[in-house]
Amino acid sequence: MRGRPQKKVRSLISIALVILTITSLTFSYFPKESTAAQIDFSALYPDTVFRNGSQTTQPVVALTFDDGPDPRYTSQILDVLKKYDAKGTFFVIGDKAKNDPDILQRMEEEGHVIANHTTSHIRISKTDSSEVLQEVVDTDDIIFNAVQKTPLFFRPPFGELTIETVTSLQAADKKIILWSIDTEDWKERPADDIVATVKKDIEPGAIILMHDGGELSQDLQNTVKALDQLLQDLSTDYDFVTVEELLNEKAYIENETA
Numbered sequence: 001m002r003g004r005p006q007k008k009v010r011s012l013i014s015i016a017l018v019i020l021t022i023t024s025l026t027f028s029y030f031p032k033e034s035t036a037a038q039i040d041f042s043a044l045y046p047d048t049v050f051r052n053g054s055q056t057t058q059p060v061v062a063l064t065f066d067d068g069p070d071p072r073y074t075s076q077i078l079d080v081l082k083k084y085d086a087k088g089t090f091f092v093i094g095d096k097a098k099n100d101p102d103i104l105q106r107m108e109e110e111g112h113v114i115a116n117h118t119t120s121h122i123r124i125s126k127t128d129s130s131e132v133l134q135e136v137v138d139t140d141d142i143i144f145n146a147v148q149k150t151p152l153f154f155r156p157p158f159g160e161l162t163i164e165t166v167t168s169l170q171a172a173d174k175k176i177i178l179w180s181i182d183t184e185d186w187k188e189r190p191a192d193d194i195v196a197t198v199k200k201d202i203e204p205g206a207i208i209l210m211h212d213g214g215e216l217s218q219d220l221q222n223t224v225k226a227l228d229q230l231l232q233d234l235s236t237d238y239d240f241v242t243v244e245e246l247l248n249e250k251a252y253i254e255n256e257t258a
Contacts, residue, residue, distance in 0.1 A: 039161075039163070041161050041166055041176070041178075042178065044166075045166055045170060045176075048166065048169070048170045048174070048175060048176055049161070049166065049175075049176045049178065050175065050176070050177055050178065050207070050243075050247055050249075051178045051179065051180050051207065052179075052180040052205045052206055052207050053204075053205030053206075053207070053246040053247050054205055055205070056204055056205045056246065057204055058204060058239075059204050059237060059238045059239060060204060060205070060238065060239045060240075060241050060245070060246055061202060061203075061204070061205070061206040061207070061208060061238050061239075061240060061241070061246070062088075062089060062206070062207045062208065062240070062241055062242060062243045062245075062246040063081075063086065063087075063088045063089070063208050063210065063227075063240050064088065064089045064090075064091060064155070064177070064179065064207060064208060064209055064210065064243065065077060065088055065089070065090045065091065065210050065211060065212040065213075066091045066117055066155065066157075066209065066210070066211050066212070066213070067091075067093055067096075067117065067121065067186075067211050067212065067213040067214050068090060068092055068093070068096060068103070068211075068212035068213030069090070069092060069096055069097060069100045069103040069104065069107075069212065069213060070096065070212055070213030070214070070220075071100060071103065072220075073212050073213060073220045073221070073223065073224060074090075074100075074103050074212040074213065075103065075106075076224045077212045077223070077224060077227060078103075078106060078107065078110060078112075080224060080227050080228045080231065081110070081112070081227075081231075081240075082110060083228070083231070084231040084232070084235050084240070086231055086235065086240035087111055087112055087113075087240060087241050087242045087245070088112050088113075088240070088242070089112065089113040089114075089115055089153065089177070089242050089243040089244070089251075090107055090112060090113070090114055090115065090212065091115045091116065091117035091153070091154075091155040091177070092104065092114060092115070092116070092117055092139070092143065093117050093118065093119065093120070093121055093139075093213065094116075094118065094119035094120070094135070094138055094139030094142045094143075095119055095120055096213060097139070097142050097143060097146065098142045098145075101145070101146035101147075104143065104146040104147055105146060105147060107147075108146075108147040108149070111242075112242065113151075113153065113242040113243060113244050113251045114143055114146075114147060114149070114151055115151045115153035115154065115155060115177065115243070115251070116136055116139045116140060116143065116151050116153065116154045116155070116174075117139070117154075117155050117157060118132070118135040118136065118139060118156075118157055119135040119138045119139050119142075120135065121157045122135060122157060123157065123158065123160060124156050124157065124158075124160040124161060124162060124165055125160045125162060129162065129164035129165045129168055132165050132168075133165075133168050133169070133172075136154060136169070136172075136174070149252040149253075150252060150253040151251060151252055152173060152174055152175055152249070152250055152251060152252060152253060153174070153175050153177050153243060153244075153249075153251055154169060154174045154175070154176050154177070155176070155177050155178070156176065156178075159178055159179075161176070173253075175247070175249050177207065177243055178207070179207045179208065179209035180201070180205075180206050180207050180208075181197065181198055181201045181202065181206050181207070181208045181209065182197075182209045183197050183198060183208065183209060183210050183223075183226070184197070185210050185211055185220065185222065185223040185226065186211050186214055186218065186220075188218065188219055188220070188222060189222065190222060191222040191223075191225035191226040191229060192226075192229075194210075194222065194223065194226035194230075195226050195229050195230055195233070198226075198230055198234075199230075199233070199234070202234070202238070204238075205246065207243065207246070210223055210226075210227065211223060
């Protein structure tokens, strides 16, 4: 397995930890949960936190998939995307990704973007920011070992953020990707309901949240069905692109060598 270059990434993380310490002292009077709930981070950090591609007027949207890879569903989702020549962005869990590097390699080979969703799907509002940052670093390592690329996109589990976490990730050159359409497919909703939710709210620049993985007890087969129906119905009106293309932001650290 190839090792990943450490110098640039580790130096950025070191800077982030210093900023994290300063920021934690500055904002220590904010309760973590109230901070996460009350602050519009995309407004406060518009160059770091994104809910959509608000600057685009082109008919492009981004499909994003969380909590994989999951051999039961991710391969099916990749098959559907390939069927319609659509692209997706996959926010992977490190603990799952290290067990299925071949799925990440397929994502990369077929033109999708791989991004970071922490190692263990932690609750950021209830976790020390240094621990969050360590999970980001560890998941970056796992992704690099699979595809020899270090991601710059990060999505917080449950969409939770704190000022400390945003500041430290910003210092590490990360872009935090939220969403504008939540399909709530993880609730095992009927495929028709998932499709209706997207059709109701879709517009140029939308970032659509779906799932390609979850708990062992979860059945995401309706997500696969809904994705096929969405692409069949909407591909003539919209181009389904990666978050990288939608936002015109780099998905990976450049000029890395193994």
